[in-house]
Amino acid sequence: MKRQEIENLLEDHRYQEALQHLATRNPSSWRDTSELRCLRALVLGDDALRLADQLYKKELSTDDIRLEDPQQNAQLRYIALVFSEQDKAKKACEIFRALCERTPLSHILRREYASALILSGDVDQAEEQYQLSLEIQPNNVEAQLGLASLYRKSARVDKALDCYYRAATLEPNNLRHLQRIANWSNYSSLTNRQSSYHLAKLWNDRIRTGNIISADQLKVETTGKITIGFLITSDYPLPIESFVIPLLNTLDRSKFKVATFIDKQSNPQVKQLVAKASDSCHDSSKVSDSKLAKQISSHGVDVLVDLTGIERNNRIRVFSKQPAPLQISWLGYPATTGLASIKYRISDRVCDPQFSSEHAYTEELLRLQSGVFTYAPPSNAPAIETKTQDAPLVFGAFGDLTKVSDQTIDLWAAVLRLVPESILKISHQNLSNQNTKFHLIRCFHDRSISDTRLVFECETVSEDHLDAYQSIDIALDTAPYNDVAQTLFALWMGVPVISLQGETYASRLSSNVLSRLGLEEYIAKDALSFASIARRLGEDKTLRNELSTQMRSRIETSSLTNNVQFSREFGEAIQIIWEKLCSENTWESSLELGLDPSLQDEANL
């Protein structure tokens, strides 16, 4: 086959065929590059890496990289891309750096260089490369998305949203951008219930018809146990082990069957725990959304629970196909999904006060008495140490930097102003990036707080590293999206938490916890009261020690950890809505719309 014909195969993405024909060609730089391209496209990582290594060694064994030859540049680019994807990011960066020096105005190279830099851990340089790529070519959607991701992780969610909006105007038909905007808006202090609702509804209105599982295929059995299905996709935003498994373990098996559908988990133990807590557990990690929907319906799931909404790693497409007669939203997503096929949402009176939040959801709210979730504290947490030394007061914030909005910094700065001798310790792995640190320092500086009052630690505090809480006196929550996981960690480690209660569900999660523990006095209504509470608590060491020593028993005796009570109420709520559906006796699948095929299965935001 002629070279041009093989090129045409490559353009048509017929990589397997192209590979076969390339094998018959004489060795040449072009052939090697094309072969590498095919191996990469076919996701034959090992073969691609082997070839890339071989070609790179050949390059290095001659003179320095001959950057004058465009053919050679193309080959080097693919080599770098393969290295980048196969855990050799540093090598990839070397190649990209050289290529960018040779062709400084290539926005594609800059972008790919940025991706490699992120993988190699040099996020600051990556940001610079993304900026350069966009200076050269502002239409560069991938660079906008790359930069957005970077901004999110470095406490600049509003800038990330601007990038997503830009991407959406560049590709208005790509609904993933709108999905991202709807999701990440929840983290922005400019979002209220209404604007969140607008975005969710807009997204929902735009997804297309098709592929709904027909009502005939769904059986509504009015007798017998109700099968509740849980779709578990990731450990984000709330750890499955602490929030979901306690429910699965305590649901009344005389009334319910529990089926779980679980995607690949970063922690393999979680999968085992889920399987143990379920009556049936199914691996959905390599199953497409359509197939999973059919699988769920074939397993006779009566009530399907969504734990992710349109957060990262979501499977919202599955829900749009209505694989179960009833679908509810719980826990993971702090706003309405906008999906008409998800009819209910589990909540409570603190997160969604009566009569004030119904209009913000397309789902009907089911408010549970005991609270919106149950919690299992970490079993291997270190003991609480009582602080005896007189040291400067240390406030701590160990949560997700994506949740550190302008409003959050306003609150923290207000505290530092009102408590002049204190310091604020912020801990997250992304603080190893200088730009992130610089951004935070600048934000505090703009609020007249010197960087000498800030301590940065480059470690993400998780339930395996709770001893970090021994080093702080009071934990400060984020706003408008509370970091409830960190709130619970802090409390379990005996550290009191101050939280601002806002209007949205996301801004009321921590105050939900504090209310259930009888710690309402640590819920603030505005920045001034937030700072005042911090000052009052800061001045009273005796109170802090008292709270600290009593905290675990307070948690253990509260509704927060009363898994049995929670699962009973959860089950009762399910039964009520199920009986209501059965009594209606005219089950129809909702007029739900299927999703635009431009949405990809990886669903990775």
Place this chain on the structure above:
Amino acid sequence: MEKPIINPIRKLVIAAIKALREEKYADVVNLCEQVIDRSNDHAGAHSMLFTSLYNLGELERARIMGGKAADLNPTSEFILNNQACLQLDAKHPAAAATLLRSLIKQHGPKAKWLYNLGLAQRSVGSYKNAVDVFGKTLEVNPSHERAAFQLADSYQHCGNLEMATRQFNYLRLLRPHHRETRRWYIYHAARNATISKHELQQEISLWGSRFIPEGKTYPANSLTKSKSRKIGFIVGDISATWWTSMVLPVINQLSTKENVFVYWQSKQDSIGKLADPVTLINTIKLSDSDFARQVRQDEIDIIIDVCGMRAGCRQRVLGLQLASKQFGWLVHEGYYISDKIIVIEHLFGPQKYAMKPPEKRATNLPINLTTNINPKATASVDTSKEKTFFCINCAPGLTKRTVATWAAVLNTLPDWNMLLEVKRTEVASQIRNEFAAIGIDSKRLEFAPTLKPSEGTITLENLNSNDIISVANAVMAGSVLIALEGESFLTQQSSTLLKQLGKEEWVATDLNSYVQRIDSIVNDGELKKLSKKQIDQSDIFDIAGFARRFRRIIR
């Protein structure tokens, strides 16, 4: 057997119904009027009469009798909705609002009714209520483009700048291909100081790449090579004060030696006194192609754009190289869509601005923003208030960053208060709430529609919105003014002016030093006002000199 006597009214009504079915509206009108003559409160006749007048296009007649029709037929969607629209068109928003609320109460929220209700709220200046109603409209129909625009605009009017920008962004989702929508976003984001300069540059580039065909220009051979130079000024929707104090004097001065054209792209009628040689052409209604044709026909060599991304924007045309030389001056965002337009400020030295002295400026200018703050408050403002900062140019509202910075000032100087120049109560309310959210007692804030700082006062200018005329007025009057040198062109204008006046010490380069500068000036005791020598050296009132330099640069 006698025939039953049919009530004449009933006979007429039956005939009217038949005519209505046949769409013989004129007949219906005639018949219904006869019914109403006999029975003044006949609901059916009023209903049919309204319907027919409406369909005949006799809208004013329909509106006049529509009120009664609505009262007699309170459940009729058609009458209530259309009467509400007629009342809105006739500028009777209160009547329209009553009808719409009744509709919504009876039949539930529909997007079109909510939208019209929002328009009624807006037209009485009730922007806060308008925000609420337009928001509800989008709850019902999140793709309602006009509601999305009105919501953004209402936020802007309320001084909620970040939300306005975010809402203009949302509007871009609904109209991604609409040039004006994307322009609005850039205009507001730049003026609300809610994006960085890099992002602004990107947005402007994107706008250009989207709406200007790549690689295209107008034919170069039709660019004039005539000896007598013709300069065309494209004047967009700029403030009347800037026009008369800075732009008009320069144009008049240039016209003494050059052939000057003014292409008026503003909706404002008051143009002021243009010198006789200047040719004024109202081009606001021309399409871009017709505008280009006009300019080419006039054989303009040099274009000066005094518009930027404001209403009246002609950057699309400039991007196709309308004249041999193209410059942007004074009111742009700091960037243009291509390098075919040069930002002229880059070519000036330190003397970037010139304006008419305050005593020579016109006083009867059209007011762009209506005020609903007590106008008597202006007269009662005691400009010798002690320990009060005069915060000028706050009418558009304040960003959170500005509020946070000024709050830091107030926290540093707990004995001091602020008097803010704000024209609308909604904006004042928004500002008050923003300060309260970070712990500043609202008693420390006062508002007045117009401020005239005088000698011995300390003036602060809105960090997110510079107005060099106001700044000049304040410092000429003897006030000390502290400005922050912002990141973008728009937020650097005041600091640039102060440097031109030889007052670098009044310019801070970051927020922290801004607060410190104010603190030290307050505690300094002696407020060193601008001297006459500094005024003279700045050439700020030397319009002729400025015009000479201007001419030199553009040639």
